[in-house]
Amino acid sequence: MLIHFSKMHGLGNDFMVIDNVTQNIFLNTEQIAALADRNRGIGFDQLLMVEPPYDPDVDFHYRIFNADGSEVQQCGNGARCFGRFIRHKGLSNKNSFRVSTKGGVISIELDKEGLVRVDMGEPVLQPQAIPFKANKQEITYILRAEEQTFLCGAVSMGNPHCIMLVDDVDNAPVDQVGALLTKHERFPEAANIGFLQIVSDQHARLRVFERGVGETQACGSGACAAAVWGMLQERLESPARIELPGGTLEISWQPGQSVFMTGEASHVYDGQIVL
Numbered sequence: 479m480l481i482h483f484s485k486m487h488g489l490g491n492d493f494m495v496i497d498n499v500t501q502n503i504f505l506n507t508e509q510i511a512a513l514a515d516r517n518r519g520i521g522f523d524q525l526l527m528v529e530p531p532y533d534p535d536v537d538f539h540y541r542i543f544n545a546d547g548s549e550v551q552q553c554g555n556g557a558r559c560f561g562r563f564i565r566h567k568g569l570s571n572k573n574s575f576r577v578s579t580k581g582g583v584i585s586i587e588l589d590k591e592g593l594v595r596v597d598m599g600e601p602v603l604q605p606q607a608i609p610f611k612a613n614k615q616e617i618t619y620i621l622r623a624e625e626q627t628f629l630c631g632a633v634s635m636g637n638p639h640c641i642m643l644v645d646d647v648d649n650a651p652v653d654q655v656g657a658l659l660t661k662h663e664r665f666p667e668a669a670n671i672g673f674l675q676i677v678s679d680q681h682a683r684l685r686v687f688e689r690g691v692g693e694t695q696a697c698g699s700g701a702c703a704a705a706v707w708g709m710l711q712e713r714l715e716s717p718a719r720i721e722l723p724g725g726t727l728e729i730s731w732q733p734g735q736s737v738f739m740t741g742e743a744s745h746v747y748d749g750q751i752v753l
């Protein structure tokens with residue numbers, strides 16, 4: 479099977495992007511994990527598949543697979559690259575697209591300065607819908623693991639996020655605590671673990687241990703979830719600059735409305751591989 483693909487990244491969160499509108503590629507979990515391998519495969523955090531729409535009022539369908547092969551509901555950095563890819567491949571000459579994902583419909587807009595703005599939909603805070611085990615909805619929950627106690631927020635952007643405050647992201651125990659909490663039994667579908675340092679009322683720093691990957695250089699849905707949690711606690715105001723190791727995203731949100739994420743999307747190369 480010959481696969482044409484593009485290698486892209488959103489602030490260093492990197493992707494293999496496959497046009498499954500003009501191709502008809504099926505990859506199983508093992509094949510995706512092998513392609514994700516940075517020594518023996520293409521190497522990526524997520525595989526993104528562009529598919530024809532299943533619904534007349536969207537332009538495309540968007541499937542997302544983590545490096546471990548698991549299919550997930552949302553990928554914010556991937557959405558910006560998805561929009562850039564559509565134009566790069568000439569799959570549409572529009573500048574804005576409605577795209578369905580497992581986690582709901584998002585809107586992607588390419589702006590004149592080369593940035594990409596995504597309407598990520600409304601954040602989900604109701605525990606059962608995240609999903610997160612809790613007796614009632616709170617802004618902050620107490621999680622216990624291995625004799626440690628963590629104060630965390632739980633927010634879904636279509637995919638589940640657990641966020642905690644830290645004094646200094648550079649010294650946050652991302653690998654150790656991320657690995658401990660990503661599969662916490664209160665997150666039945668696992669979770670992305672965000673470590674958030676508030677710098678000012680419109681600026682924060684964030685590192686994310688991603689479900690199915692580990693720490694990435696940036697996590698778009700994680701930046702959205704962390705910004706929402708910061709705004710709910712009135713520690714952040716909208717719009718907020720969320721600074722990740724790979725770069726900065728602008729996140730805007732008002733309660734009851736969609737979260738908007740604006741940032742770069744980069745094309746690295748086009749390639750092909752025979753499986």
Ligand SMILES: N[C@H](CCC[C@H](N)C(=O)O)C(=O)O
Pocket residue numbers: 491523524542544550551552553554555556637638670688689690691694696697698699700
């Ligand atoms: N690891 C995430 C999917 C990718 C999210 C991230 N790359 C983004 O930019 O939102 C999950 O399992 O929910």
